[in-house]
Amino acid sequence: MSESTRERVFKKLTHAVDLGDEELAAEGANEALAEEVPPYDAIIHGLAEGMKLVGDKYERKEYFLPDMLLSADAMYAGLNILTPHIPKDASRSKGKIILGVVEGDVHDIGKNIVKVMLTASGYEVIDLGRDVPTPEFIEKAKSEGAQVIAMSTLMTPTLMSMQDVEQSLDKEGMKGKVRTIIGGGSVSEEWRERIGSDAYGKDATEAVSKIKTLIDTIIATAESMKEEDGSS
């Protein structure tokens, strides 16, 4: 496989996501497999690059929600073909995230976009869907050993459900062990501060970068603790 083949396949995948063209994304993914482009590279440099481009265009109001949704579909069309071909070690998850729209709210468009971008960035996402009861976030985080709980809501009345999750984590003594991030139409940095969540992502792109920071911090802390253990 030549460098130009790689580039051509990456470009095709990026373009397919940008256009929100599922068929083109599938075609690009199959081409990647046929040309023996490593599937993980095709995801990161092709599909994820496309999603980043789309995120930027959304930010600049060149694209709107319908464009984002179609791009997410194209992204999945490519992912579904490429993911099964990733060798085990390369697909090692970078971290586990519990994701959901909080209780009382059924608006899950933003949440789904975050899911696509997290998956594309190599994280394992446990998606609880929408209108998720508070205890379910806590139980899943426990049983899955997740590092992060990510919650979203579009509407203001359901902001309170986010506070419920934070308080339950506190009660369970899980605060600080499991990090939280919140986002969605009615959510703000101010609200994050008020309920004591660990991070706020104003859009999908920021959510992904902040989750990365949260998980990196957890890993760094764990490693430094290991080192201390070793020296004592």
Next chain:
Amino acid sequence: MNAFDRLTAILKGNRRDIDRLPAMSSVGTYTLDSMEALDAHWPDAHRNPEKMARLAAGLSMLAGLDNITVPFDLTLEAEAFGAPVDFFEGQVKWPTVKEFIADDASDLRIPGDLLSAGRIPTVLKALGILREEYGGEIPVIAYVNAPFTSIGSYLVEPSEFLKWIKRAPEKITQLCNEMYPRYAEVANAFVEAGADIITFREEGASLDSISPRHFDDLIKPYLKKMVALTRAPRIIHICGQCVSGDLELITGMMECGAEAITIGETTSMRAAKEIADRVKSGYPIGGNVSAYNVIHNGPVERIRDHVRVAIEEGADMVALGCDFWLETPTAHVKAFVEAVKEFGKSPYGR
């Protein structure tokens, strides 16, 4: 001058005739405090007309708010068209649909007698009570969740609906074409029962979600037709971004033909007024004080500042950007009303 005459004058374009600007909400007027004070809690107040009327008027009674609004939720029409709704018994939560029932227009079972479907009779009775009690003194607003948002958020799976904008706009056109007369029917029933003003809520149509071109193609035509059919003064409300850089929806909203529009805090009042004045000088715009960040959070001094700024930037009605936040202290609503009385004196309060 009473609150009814004041708001009526503004909606007739006679802002010069008023003594001061109104302190109002073109959408929800309820809080936990008023549920408590008037013994009209959710979910009962969604289904019991006496409680609905009491709660709707609560903030006028307790804090001097210049209007009364029914109903209290966004699923009323969807429920009447067959969507199952969860009221969260024993809790105070916004009702929400349990499932999305429609893939296209043929899935909707429009009841023969729409006005006895779901909770529409409750709202009609509540409006009768409110007219009896406050008619001609405090304006009674009834809001109707407009078709694009109501169908696209509560009847059809929202992601699918939004994708149709690009992939199958004809499906949206067909749904809206078939449904808008029914939404207008609800609006007119509200008017006959006692509503002085109809607010069409089209929250799903802001620049946060859709482009101005799609607003013009898929939303404006139906809003325009509904406005034309509705036999009372009308307000169009969009709480999301209506102005962003070079993009704006203000002109399009005005072209729908309502007497006024109301906007939220994510739209600059100054920018909105500038655009409006170019299209039709003096066209009334209400807004854009944040329900959560300002009115709920306070403190009183900050509420006063935000009211003053909204008035300085040209607000013709000092209104909340969205429904009152449930936990808002009544003292903050009072502070809001007092600040409008202080800074909103005629002429123009500027």
